[in-house]
Amino acid sequence: MAWDRRRRRASEKGPWAFIAHNLSLAAFVVLALSVLVIARAQDTVFDDAREALNDAGAPIMEALAEPAVQFKRWSEGVGSLFTLYEENQKLREENLRLRTAQTELAELQRKVQRYEELLKTPEEAPVTSVAARVIADASGPFVHTVLLNAGRAQGISKGQAVVDERGLLGRVIASGNRSARVLLLTDLNSRIPVMIEGANLKAILAGDNSGRPVLEYLPPGSTITAGATVVTTPDGGVFPPGVPVGKIAVGSQVPRVELFTIEGRADFVRILQYTAPVDVDDAAPEPLPGAVDPAKGKAGAAPASVPATPPQAAAPPRMTPVAAARQPT
Amino acid sequence: MFEYLQLAILWLARQVWFSMPLIATVAAILVTKAPANLFYGLVPAPDIALVSVFFWAIYGPAFLPAWAVFALGLTQDFATGTPIGFWALIYLIAYGFTLSQRVFFIGRSGPGVWFGFAIVAALTAVVAWLLGSISYARWVPPGPVFVQAAVSVLVYPLVSRVFLLIRRTLTTAREAI
Numbered sequence: 425m426a427w428d429r430r431r432r433r434a435s436e437k438g439p440w441a442f443i444a445h446n447l448s449l450a451a452f453v454v455l456a457l458s459v460l461v462i463a464r465a466q467d468t469v470f471d472d473a474r475e476a477l478n479d480a481g482a483p484i485m486e487a488l489a490e491p492a493v494q495f496k497r498w499s500e501g502v503g504s505l506f507t508l509y510e511e512n513q514k515l516r517e518e519n520l521r522l523r524t525a526q527t528e529l530a531e532l533q534r535k536v537q538r539y540e541e542l543l544k545t546p547e548e549a550p551v552t553s554v555a556a557r558v559i560a561d562a563s564g565p566f567v568h569t570v571l572l573n574a575g576r577a578q579g580i581s582k583g584q585a586v587v588d589e590r591g592l593l594g595r596v597i598a599s600g601n602r603s604a605r606v607l608l609l610t611d612l613n614s615r616i617p618v619m620i621e622g623a624n625l626k627a628i629l630a631g632d633n634s635g636r637p638v639l640e641y642l643p644p645g646s647t648i649t650a651g652a653t654v655v656t657t658p659d660g661g662v663f664p665p666g667v668p669v670g671k672i673a674v675g676s677q678v679p680r681v682e683l684f685t686i687e688g689r690a691d692f693v694r695i696l697q698y699t700a701p702v703d704v705d706d707a708a709p710e711p712l713p714g715a716v717d718p719a720k721g722k723a724g725a726a727p728a729s730v731p732a733t734p735p736q737a738a739a740p741p742r743m744t745p746v747a748a749a750r751q752p753t
Numbered sequence: 754m755f756e757y758l759q760l761a762i763l764w765l766a767r768q769v770w771f772s773m774p775l776i777a778t779v780a781a782i783l784v785t786k787a788p789a790n791l792f793y794g795l796v797p798a799p800d801i802a803l804v805s806v807f808f809w810a811i812y813g814p815a816f817l818p819a820w821a822v823f824a825l826g827l828t829q830d831f832a833t834g835t836p837i838g839f840w841a842l843i844y845l846i847a848y849g850f851t852l853s854q855r856v857f858f859i860g861r862s863g864p865g866v867w868f869g870f871a872i873v874a875a876l877t878a879v880v881a882w883l884l885g886s887i888s889y890a891r892w893v894p895p896g897p898v899f900v901q902a903a904v905s906v907l908v909y910p911l912v913s914r915v916f917l918l919i920r921r922t923l924t925t926a927r928e929a930i
Contacts (some may be wrong), residue, residue, distance in 0.1 A: 425787065439853075442849075442852075442853050446819070446849065448818065448819045448820065449819040449845065449848065449849050449852070451819075452819045452820060452822070452823045453845045453846070453849065455823065456823060456826065456838045456842040456845055457816075457838070457842055458838075459841070460836055460837070460838030460839055460842055460888065461838075461840035462838075463836040463837040463838055463839075464836055464888050469837075470837045472817070473831075473837075474831060474834075477831045478831075481783075481831075481832075484783060485783065485786065485787070488783060488786075488787040489787055489788055490782060491787075492787035492789035493788065493789075495789050495790055496788065499906075500824075534909040541925070554884055558788050559788070559833070560786045560787065561786060561787070561788040561789075562786050562832055562833045562834055563797075563833075564833045564897075564901070565797070565885075565897035565898040565900075565901050566833075566835055566836055566879070566881075566885045566889070566891075566893060566898075567833050567834045569833070569834045570788070575799075597834075605834060612889060612891075612893065613889075614820075632894065633893065633894050633897060634894060634896075669777055688788070690788075691788070700912055727924060744857065
């Protein structure tokens with residue numbers, strides 16, 4: 425009894441006594457802190473564990489995603505029920521506009537093709553893609569990522585661009601055997617080389633956890649117009665050129681980009697398997713075999729990217745159009 | 754031989770039964786990660802793990818001991834992609850804080866505890882924001898952290914009711930053994 429009373433009195437003495445009475449808690453706090461310090465000091469330490477756990481969790485998340493996706497479709501369907509008439513009207517108008525645009529496009533395509541023949545520009549390597557599904561939306565207050573149900577087995581590797589029907593969604597940051605994690609454009613750690621169409625200005629699209637990423641490293645003194653389209657550039661050898669990203673947002677202090685994709689809506693996505701025609705720094709050698717395998721089924725795609733030398737030989741003329749296009753500004 | 758097997762199965766069943774709070778919370782973490790796009794993505798998913806940590810620190814720390822809180826944090830870290838140990842540390846701090854203030858909560862009515870959770874959630878958000886800013890080496894925008902905390906506070910009465918149900922079943926089960 426006396427011992428018990430002393431114990432109780434000790435617990436009233438402040439933080440040290442509290443720690444003494446909850447030693448396991450204190451031990452786990454120390455453990456968590458040291459794990460965090462190690463994880464921050466050496467980013468790749470837990471990569472294997474992450475990949476293994478993602479792979480293990482993928483079937484569970486896939487099973488959970490099924491009803492969630494059904495719900496998402498249902499709720500979006502209900503939402504559109506009320507605006508059916510307006511939407512129909514809008515679509516009619518858009519259809520009309522698109523039809524005229526289509527004929528213009530066909531004409532322009534023929535023109536471009538003729539110019540290319542005249543200038544003897546080398547053919548661009550076709551970009552192959554793999555389809556996958558978003559099975560988990562792991563966006564929290566600090567991280568904006570999604571999990572896909574395809575991985576190395578499908579030829580997905582770190583760095584590849586992920587797009588949905590609207591535009592660029594993000595890039596693969598980790599791929600397990602049959603699951604992959606995608607870092608979305610809005611994430612704090614997302615940095616993507618982009619180009620502003622029309623102005624031919626290059627910049628870095630940097631996420632800051634807000635809905636609209638910031639354009640950084642614009643050339644000093646450059647003027648950009650709101651509404652201009654932002655697309656990817658092959659700079660850095662990661663993304664294929666010309667993937668639509670978004671539009672320059674109206675009315676903000678720093679130049680921000682209104683993305684074409686809506687993060688929560690992403691359902692089916694495509695992972696673009698692009699191999700840069702030039703050796704950029706030490707671009708990981710792994711993507712090559714991984715990217716080739718699934719392409720084997722498609723005519724002509726595989727032989728083009730298998731040999732290492734021809735693309736290198738084709739490199740200088742491949743890069744010149746881009747450089748030439750940049751000059752006038 | 755059969756007796757030992759029976760004992761082993763019983764022991765295992767009991768272990769699983771008494772880690773119901775942990776299992777339920779891990780399940781809740783996974784469910785909130787399903788891509789349902791509720792409210793068109795404008796409202797973030799609540800942090801049910803924090804609700805669980807707070808609830809069990811008050812109503813039965815023995816059912817969710819420190820190692821289980823650590824495990825919850827690791828689950829959150831692996832599921833969301835934050836640095837390993839990040840949420841583990843935050844949940845342990847929230848757990849320790851709630852545990853140290855336990856005397857104020859015990860015997861209080863529902864709204865009183867709810868108010869207590871609001872304070873703990875706000876403090877946790879401050880800690881999370883600071884720790885996030887330190888571990889990402891830049892000032893993380895504080896908005897999303899506090900919005901998520903607010904959503905967690907809003908769903909607290911509902912989630913705590915489910916945990917209370919589990920708590921009651923666990924107690925009656927323990928008395929029965």
